[in-house]
Amino acid sequence: MALVLNDEERMVKETADGFFAAEAPVTAMRAIRDARDPMGFSRDLWAKMAAMGFAGVAVPEAHGGTGLGLVAAGLIQEAIGRNLSLSPFLSTSILAATVLARGGTAEQKESFLPRIAAAELVMALAVDEKPRHAPAHVETRAAPHGNGFRLSGTKTHVLDGQVADRIIVSARTGGEAGSRHGISLFLVDPKAKGVKVEARAMVDSRNAARVHLDGVEVDGADLIGPLDEGFAILEAALDAGRACLAAEMLGVSAQSFETTLQYLKTREQFGRPIGSFQALQHRAAHLFCEIELARSVTLKALRALDEGDMRAPVFASLAKAKVGDVAKLATNEAVQMHGGMGMTDDYDVGLFMKRARAAQETFGDSAFHGERVARIMGY
Incomplete structure (x- = not known):
């Protein structure tokens, strides 16, 4: 495994470095921070990232993305780090796109992946419930209800949670907190009854939220991957x-x-x-x-x-x-x-x-x- 970039990867790196230095430098981050913009990023920049093919870098070509993979995604993320650029790239283009590409049904992929690649929506992944990262420690419950489930629990440090159009939530459908078995993944509409999203100020001026779920109803079509085997x-x-x-x-x-x-x-x-x-x-x-x-x-x-x-x-x-x-x-x-x-x-x-x-x-x-x-x- 060569630890050097090939020609295509070098081109991605050069393009990403030039794009973020010009379109989203540190001064742009300061402007959004100082304006206390509740969005926390520029929709215009997000659209430009889609036009460059960045938003769909981890989305397969069959679903409208570039399918360049994670090396390319990492080169884009490195340029973001160099410029402290604000965007939902990590939450949406990496985390959500990977969950859907790996575990989504054909309908879920067709519904969401092209829109991720086109920067038409923002998605968030709600995992943690403790002060520190512990993805298997899931106490949020998904109780069977009719043709679907009712979700109850609280998620912390949800990146871009307060601006997300959909939130992917890990919930326990079996087992006890700490067990990897019994964790399932669900698509949740943040506007649904029983969902409360609290914006949280972060020291680095990024978006994060606490998400409360109180008997939130989802149906079977909102389940991502096999029941109990979402971990x-x-x-x-x-x-x-x-x-x-x-x-x-x-x-x-x-x-x-x-x-x-x-x-x-x-x-x-x-x-x-x-x-x-x-x-x-x-x-x-x-x-x-x-x-x-x-x-x-x-x-x-x-x-x-x-x-x-x-x-x-x-x-x-x-x-x-x-x-x-x-x-x-x-x-x-x-x-x-x-x-x-x-x-x-x-x-x-x-x-x-x-x-x-x-x-x-x-x-x-x-x-x-x-x-x-x-x-x-x-x-």
């Missing part, structure tokens, strides 16, 4: 999301590093650029090596997922844990080397730090993924 589909979607989040954190790390290098070359102390000080050179060299390691493990995870490698879950967890740690190091070093000014809002490096912290916790931190790898390997 495998859910894990596949989460691994895609984890690998793409690793790619985004790689972009955050690389841009933080490059911004800091420019600062080291221009900021003077004692009559010379501070980049000439050996101690800072050593720290920069160490960070460069860590970012290159993060790049390799991220590409490995994305390729493994695209190729259906049985070890893909291990690589996805390894990438999420490693790049999370590197993003923390990169943003810490960026703020430190900028001095006290690094934490002021006038400098972008503080914004990169906030995004790195939120992304590191989303879908499992390094402790969660270390335990997951150990469990998969039989320890």
Whole structure:
């Protein structure tokens, strides 16, 4: 498995880098944040992403997407990380599209996948119920009712939940909380009776919500995948999301590093650029090596997922844990080397730090993924 990009992938990377730098730079993120836009992203940008083929990157060609796969999705997500661009790409184009492509019925695929590729709707995945990521800890219940089910429970940290046109909810149809068996996936209309969506402010200015379900009625056509056996589909979607989040954190790390290098070359102390000080050179060299390691493990995870490698879950967890740690190091070093000014809002490096912290916790931190790898390997 080559850990270098082929010609097609390099073209995707160049296109994505140019697109987000021009259409959704950090200044655009600041404008949306400062305006307190309840949408949390630009619909115009989302439409442009569809026109570029980005929104349908994980949607099969048979359903209107480009079907380029997760390596391409990761390259797009890396460009998003470099520019702190705001969009529902992760929630809709990666998580929801993967769930539907893997477990959806023919009718569900035909109804939703082309609309995802065309950026005509936003979808969210409601998984977690505890303060920290624990996808198997599902207490939300789906009780049989007529030709369908009634859902009751609460989901936390639902990315883009407050602007979603549909929410994919994990609910327990059997077993006990913590068991992987007995988890089923359902499509829920957020406007349905019994659904209450609470917007939550996040430190990185992204969308997230708490979703309350009180006897929400869904029918059999809203079930995604086999009854009681939805966890495998859910894990596949989460691994895609984890690998793409690793790619985004790689972009955050690389841009933080490059911004800091420019600062080291221009900021003077004692009559010379501070980049000439050996101690800072050593720290920069160490960070460069860590970012290159993060790049390799991220590409490995994305390729493994695209190729259906049985070890893909291990690589996805390894990438999420490693790049999370590197993003923390990169943003810490960026703020430190900028001095006290690094934490002021006038400098972008503080914004990169906030995004790195939120992304590191989303879908499992390094402790969660270390335990997951150990469990998969039989320890």
